[in-house]
Amino acid sequence: MPTPPAPVDLETRLGAILSDHAQLEGPLLPILHAVQAEWGYVPPEALPIIAEGLNISRAEVHGVVSFYHDFREEPAGRHMVKICRAEACQARGGHGVEAAAKARLGVDWHGTTADGGVTLEPVYCLGLCATGPAAMIDGRVVARVDEKRLETLLSEVGA
């Protein structure tokens, strides 16, 4: 699992991220996305710095981080596997893929494999509803995922 960022790095990088977004109207979500792109999650140490930079309370920043499914408060595994749970994928056999992924990885939703390799998250629609079941692996979308294709995809990320 990735180690938490060193305090100096965090302050320098975060300072740059904050100044990159200084001109935006409503900058908090873009900042949080940038933070997560940098460290893979939103480190708790980042909250007071973001709060100070935007002149809002730390609780407010935390409230926003915790509201959105995308923002993680802890590091994820090295690879992120998201499987669509929504209706159109269910209609095309999504349950089988969900079950196979959980069994293969030995985790439930939101879980990370013991070796820190893969985190499994549900997603509610990827807009691939005519060619489901659909999934997203490290930001790349895949469709027509049956259990065999899942097996290949998981092997590719070392699971």
Place this chain on the structure above:
Amino acid sequence: MSKLKIYVPRDAAALAVDAEKVAEAVLAEAKIREIEVELIRNGSRGMLWLEPMVEVEKDGVRHAFGPVTPHDVEALFDTDWDDHTLALGPTEEIDWMKRQTRLTFARVGVIDPLSLDAYEAHGGLKGLRRALGMTGTEMIDEMKESGLRGRGGAGFPTGIKWDTVRLAPASQKYIVANADEGDSGTFADRMLMEGDPFSLIEGMAIAGICVGATKGYIYLRSEYPEAIHTMNEAIRIARARGVLGASVLGSGFTYDMEVRVGAGAYVCGEETSLLNSLEGKRGVVRAKPPLPAIEGFLGKPTVVNNIISLGTVPVIFEKGAAHYRDFGLGRSRGTIPIQIAGNVKFGGLFETAFGTSLGALVDEIGGGTATGRPVKAVQVGGPLGAYFPRSKFDTPFGYEEFDGQGGLIGHAGVVVFDDTADMLGMARFAMEFCAVESCGKCTPCRIGAVRGVETVDRIARGDASAIPLLTDLCDTMKDGSLCALGGFTPYPVMSALTHFPDDFHANAKEAAE
């Protein structure tokens, strides 16, 4: 000899089934054969069961092949892209294409989405140029006359919404395009942004100039990485070419825009939750009034419209309001891009005038189920939409028509289920989804949905006395919720219970025996 023009889509639905590898194989094979190829990465034509669908231009006519795997490419070249088992004939002659009326999606799948020249060659920017010669009131009249209603679900007349913003006095106004498209079974917004992004830019620019807004945002869900990329590129190109910026097409009007990425919350598709999110807050729903048209983004008058609503504006101005209005049925004017999804043989995007019956969409156009089993239920309008049984298949596609049958068209997603579907399970999922996605503001939604899951579980265990409890709970949610997430979750739940009672009583009977 001129180059061989080959089209390989870059739409996410094609990329998700290895279109990138097909494109690489085409280039590699052409190189080996020393054939000069011009590879164009278009959007998708919308026949998603055929993706990756490759097109080759011959004597000015595009011929389709699909679904193509990288391994097929060599053989396709061997036959000179002619007599191959994957050959589908001229694209425009395919029955599925011929039956459509493509207005909003006229260019999608046809052009390279990032070629502004191709966009203009296919009618792009004509609407904006015409609008620039009109007054604000004339533009509003055009919109009202077109009959365009919001395609995000609520069906509110777009012209009236714009007029409210136009007449609101303010130093700053905004155009916000709602690209949160969270409904299962929908992908029209995604396909338009990936396949013809300039149409959205043009529609937003017309809206901005009409109401006096100089700034626009596209709130685009994070689940759509390809759309985010394509939109950002298109905005950059439009700015460089003077379509956006300090003087739109040299008119003196200022309008610019940017993409903002969502963060995985379904409720942020609700317009006031979206505005909070855009401001950097929790995506909690705001009470209305004030309407966003009066107090929207940062408290300023804001047009919030769906991608398809805004993407349809250019064709209305290009061809005239009457041309658009003359299609349709009753109070549902124009065309609607219907997304046929789920367990269906021919799934994809089918744009047609309002009025086609649900049965024709599912059985004729969709070709029935992919599994070949009988159709059991169809969910129309996303996770808050009702499940329709076959007995309601004569319902024509229209706002009032679906409302009259206890349903809604929503964003026009049609999700097909075969006879193996467990409708009690689908009712449970609807409640679970509401619980996961609730913004937390109202108790009937936040707590009610959790109770809903428990109640369905009791029914599943054979406790028939829980059925009236579920009905009561749905009534409470319907009456006591601020927005349609809590308020409409009863649609899928109650329609499943009403039309498929056997799925709810089976276990109860077993338990009694």
